[in-house]
């Protein structure tokens with residue numbers, strides 16, 4: 001039985017929180033600390049970048065978000081699931097005013113996973129070199145995009161994750177419930193699926209196009225936020241070069257969270273199922289396949 005300190009409060013950085021929880025687990029013999037990352041580098045010249053933003057009821061956030069992303073020089077694809085609040089119409093209005101913005105309308109709400117899969121498929125068909133994903137509620141700072149893209153352009157990374165759980169990452173102003181949910185969800189998924197990635201649930205990412213194609217995300221099973229973990233797991237098992245860069249995740253100021261019981265249940269059930277299945281005799285527990293390259297804490301120049 002692992003006992004948690006009662007003094008884990010909101011002043012504690014997310015990095016510290018996860019490190020302390022992991023130390024407890026390691027001390028209790030439940031897991032061992034992750035081995036150090038490996039290094040790899042292949043330069044990449046001037047990639048074409050698109051930012052895929054799934055939306056459901058994000059009308060109030062859309063204008064500020066898309067203009068900020070486009071002003072940084074990136075194309076935007078909004079993937080809207082017929083939001084009742086008129087996000088789709090607002091997206092069309094913004095797209096008419098700025099040719100860098102495109103919109104994909106989906107007939108009904110089917111979840112984050114299928115929305116991302118469709119957006120990624122459009123981005124791959126459109127010939128982009130780097131495909132980013134980000135939330136549509138301004139929780140992810142568009143100013144961080146260059147730091148996500150740089151390890152792909154500069155160092156040959158395949159997947160770059162904006163991480164709240166490495167040094168420099170943080171989630172100020174989140175409730176203690178959301179902190180624990182997120183921190184424990186990450187630790188559970190990492191251990192169950194044998195991943196080294198610290199923030200397997202982060203939606204702020206950049207993918208090298210060939211790597212994303214290899215992941216074949218349209219066949220992912222998860223429909224909720226677990227989609228992001230499933231993709232990370234596939235990337236890990238495929239031996240892709242994964243980098244985490246620190247981000248500060250801001251609490252949304254407009255609109256409502258879509259996080260709910262069904263999404264948590266899907267995540268717990270599927271991660272447990274996958275983890276148990278991988279350990280069954282005859283299934284062959286795969287060795288850790290991640291080839292993490294050096295964590296990029298400083299970011300890099302705008303590509």
Ligand SMILES: Nc1nc2c(ncn2[C@@H]2O[C@H](COP(=O)(O)OP(=O)(O)OP(=O)(O)O)[C@@H](O)[C@H]2O)c(=O)[nH]1
Nearest residue numbers: 054055056079081111112115135136137257258259
């Ligand atoms: N297209 C589409 N987008 C979705 C769906 N569910 C959530 N999203 C979007 O996915 C992104 C992340 O969802 P959020 O509700 O912000 O989830 P969260 O970040 O965990 O929760 P808060 O930040 O606390 O609100 C947002 O841009 C949502 O609008 C869906 O079913 N379809």
Ligand SMILES: [Mg+2]
Nearest residue numbers: 135137139252
């Ligand atoms: Mg959010």
